[in-house]
Amino acid sequence: MSIRYIESSKQIILETADTTYQMKIDELGYLQHLYYGKKLGQNDMSYQFRIYDHGFSGNPYEMRDNRAYSLDSMAQEYTSFGVGDFRVTSIYASCSDGSRCAEFRYAAHEILDGKYTIPGLPSVYDNGDTVQTLIVTLIDKPANIKIKLYYGVFEELDIITRAAEIINAGNEIVWLRKACSMCLELPFGKWDMIHFHGRHCMERQPERVPLFHGIHTLVSGRGMSSHQHNPFVILCDRDATEDNGACYGVMLMYSGNHKTEIERDQFDSVRIVTGISDDRFRWELASGASFYTPEVILTCADGLTNLSHNYHRVIRNNVVRGEYKLMHRPVLINNWEATYFDITEEKVLAIAEKAKELGVEMFVLDDGWFKNRNDDNAGLGDWIPDTEKLPDGLGGLIEKINNMGLRFGLWIEPEMVNEDSDLYRTHPDWALTAPNRAPMMARNQLVLDLSRKEVHDYLFDTISGLLEKYNITYIKWDFNRPISDVYSYAFPSSRQGEVSHRYYLSLYALYEKLTAKFPHVLFEGCAGGGGRFDAGMLYYNPQIWCSDNTDPISRLKIQYGTSFGYPSCTVGAHVSASPNHQTGRKTPLNTRGVVAMSGSFGYELDLSQLSDEECDEIKNQIKKYKELEPIIHGGRMYRLSQKSDATHYMAWQFVSPDQSRALLNIVVTNPLANSAPVHVKLKGLIPDATYSVNGEFEVLGSALMKGGYTFQRLIGDYPAMQLDIVRI
Ligand code: GLA
Numbered sequence: 001m002s003i004r005y006i007e008s009s010k011q012i013i014l015e016t017a018d019t020t021y022q023m024k025i026d027e028l029g030y031l032q033h034l035y036y037g038k039k040l041g042q043n044d045m046s047y048q049f050r051i052y053d054h055g056f057s058g059n060p061y062e063m064r065d066n067r068a069y070s071l072d073s074m075a076q077e078y079t080s081f082g083v084g085d086f087r088v089t090s091i092y093a094s095c096s097d098g099s100r101c102a103e104f105r106y107a108a109h110e111i112l113d114g115k116y117t118i119p120g121l122p123s124v125y126d127n128g129d130t131v132q133t134l135i136v137t138l139i140d141k142p143a144n145i146k147i148k149l150y151y152g153v154f155e156e157l158d159i160i161t162r163a164a165e166i167i168n169a170g171n172e173i174v175w176l177r178k179a180c181s182m183c184l185e186l187p188f189g190k191w192d193m194i195h196f197h198g199r200h201c202m203e204r205q206p207e208r209v210p211l212f213h214g215i216h217t218l219v220s221g222r223g224m225s226s227h228q229h230n231p232f233v234i235l236c237d238r239d240a241t242e243d244n245g246a247c248y249g250v251m252l253m254y255s256g257n258h259k260t261e262i263e264r265d266q267f268d269s270v271r272i273v274t275g276i277s278d279d280r281f282r283w284e285l286a287s288g289a290s291f292y293t294p295e296v297i298l299t300c301a302d303g304l305t306n307l308s309h310n311y312h313r314v315i316r317n318n319v320v321r322g323e324y325k326l327m328h329r330p331v332l333i334n335n336w337e338a339t340y341f342d343i344t345e346e347k348v349l350a351i352a353e354k355a356k357e358l359g360v361e362m363f364v365l366d367d368g369w370f371k372n373r374n375d376d377n378a379g380l381g382d383w384i385p386d387t388e389k390l391p392d393g394l395g396g397l398i399e400k401i402n403n404m405g406l407r408f409g410l411w412i413e414p415e416m417v418n419e420d421s422d423l424y425r426t427h428p429d430w431a432l433t434a435p436n437r438a439p440m441m442a443r444n445q446l447v448l449d450l451s452r453k454e455v456h457d458y459l460f461d462t463i464s465g466l467l468e469k470y471n472i473t474y475i476k477w478d479f480n481r482p483i484s485d486v487y488s489y490a491f492p493s494s495r496q497g498e499v500s501h502r503y504y505l506s507l508y509a510l511y512e513k514l515t516a517k518f519p520h521v522l523f524e525g526c527a528g529g530g531g532r533f534d535a536g537m538l539y540y541n542p543q544i545w546c547s548d549n550t551d552p553i554s555r556l557k558i559q560y561g562t563s564f565g566y567p568s569c570t571v572g573a574h575v576s577a578s579p580n581h582q583t584g585r586k587t588p589l590n591t592r593g594v595v596a597m598s599g600s601f602g603y604e605l606d607l608s609q610l611s612d613e614e615c616d617e618i619k620n621q622i623k624k625y626k627e628l629e630p631i632i633h634g635g636r637m638y639r640l641s642q643k644s645d646a647t648h649y650m651a652w653q654f655v656s657p658d659q660s661r662a663l664l665n666i667v668v669t670n671p672l673a674n675s676a677p678v679h680v681k682l683k684g685l686i687p688d689a690t691y692s693v694n695g696e697f698e699v700l701g702s703a704l705m706k707g708g709y710t711f712q713r714l715i716g717d718y719p720a721m722q723l724d725i726v727r728i
Helices: 304-318 345-358 393-403 422-426 453-469 493-517 552-562 589-596 612-634 643-647 701-707
Strands: 003-006 011-015 019-025 031-038 091-094 105-113 131-140 145-154 159-168 174-186 191-199 202-210 214-220 229-237 246-253 258-264 270-276 283-285 290-292 295-302 332-334 362-365 407-412 416-418 445-447 474-477 522-525 543-545 571-576 600-604 636-639 649-655 661-668 678-680 690-693 697-700 709-711 720-727
Touching (some): 003 131, 031 246, 091 159, 159 304, 174 246, 174 295, 229 258, 229 270, 229 304, 246 270, 246 304, 283 290, 295 304, 304 636, 345 612, 362 474, 407 453, 416 422, 552 571, 552 589, 552 643, 552 649, 552 661, 589 661, 612 649, 612 661, 690 701
Parallel strands (some): 362 407, 407 474, 474 522, 522 543
Antiparallel strands (some): 011 019, 019 031, 091 174, 105 131, 159 295, 416 445, 661 720, 690 720
């Protein structure tokens, strides 16, 4: 049993393999947070409570004689608002009587086997694991607001999921202004925050900073989880390293506007609340209605590596779905960086033919294949193949590609529309634009109002139509601008604060229907590269294009940051041309191959222009990738170099689940003259097993892990090396 209720102390205890989570219903009915951390033998951690008078932190009315009891200094599972807890709040509403206060007290709880689901939203699913669900109901009687707190306890995975349901139990409307998915408190300790910021072409850059007093806000209001702030944060002990130290991960499974607030308060206690961003959010909660928040995936681990392994495992096995989940992902060639919009059937077939010869398995036709799409100013929305570029139509092209023995994949950007399109000319009100205001343009396109049923239905019919008519086995689903001017002509003015979230409810429902109807199609997410790389999207897309930056040296940093939360099988990565189109940097083909091989592998360059030597090298890369993919996608990933090493080199390693084979990768990011040798210690091997290193020598696992391996003279133009370590 991973969840226990102890009646005598009114405690609820959640246990996973290595962690304990404790809460307690106190004498006033508040749900206090007691502990989340390493597994305890101790059942009751309430002895740690603060018991002294904190002065300017007031007391609930019943406790007016006990000045030590204050909501302002108490760790809580979900906060009240407006009643004397002055820290960041997990919920805020305007109640029907106009008041803006509520204090939530325990009403009931239930413990169920299996994992709860959240209506309309993606969530971690039970994959035959030991999972239990706890639902605690809290209520504020005067405001008539009920909250159900959901906890999913995945025992073997060391994962706890959380979500909340806010219910209007009264007769009048409640206006919800903020509804977080959870509140988590770390009452003691000195914490660093690692968050993943970035920009287009440089996503998910880890930044580690000590928490200062005050509120740290990590937010996206761009209508997408964003290049700028991934909805994932780690709090770790100030001394934590890859190998040791308390580390907490908070990952929001949501692709739209999000906000995480981390407050270090006057007593050095830390509170984290996360969920849908409350900026411009306002939800009409009618009598009897429920609002469901997205899910948070929590883990607590010793060291950053273990934390990442917990996320890799749960995303791979309990988030990603469909037949590609654990299957070989087709090695693809994408024509984007080879042709951009300048597509001709001749060019496409020449690339495809070469690709087939080299061992590629799928051809992906990117942007530019549809009517009027000669640049990024027109065409989005209509999705009718351009017969000038493709004289035998899309069907004719696909047939030719299929006849070569290649599968066919297609790029679409369904959520968008150009003003210069038949769709926009017919339905201008289907785009998100505010009344009497010229909208912000980005890439000369507008975002369709997916909160409208007609738009949802149009997209379902259009995408279904393409997939039914043509032999398409892969879709690259792009999204190339942030959402602004959020206003839906389908909703009254009082409900415009709901549109951003309704957009995502509709998008998720669309994905749900399409993935169910076309189970054999592999969906790859994309948003100007990795602008919507999140667990919500991974529920529908087994892989996501990680970045529009295909320079291997930049990619090292992007993939390094991405690896903290997301497994390599989810990371779309391609070998592109040198000099690189984004950075102008020249790198060897081998280096480009080594870096791209650490994800879901493919190519994105004009293969028909390569020399015979380059073609031979690509043939070998593909062979190698196919052989190593089960280790790269199914094994454990270890970051062997730190951010500070990146000014010289980056090293990382994969180990097969049975530890019989490992792959060590190293890339020189900046060759240094006469430098100290690069020495790395391997991880995750069996200490007393003997391994052959590149077939050159044999050595014990313990020697490689404790004594390490030395690379001699890492100089030249960004060289890369791979060591194949095989148990003998
Ligand atoms: C985005 C994608 C690219 C490519 C272009 C096409 O930028 O990230 O990979 O598909 O759109 O317009």
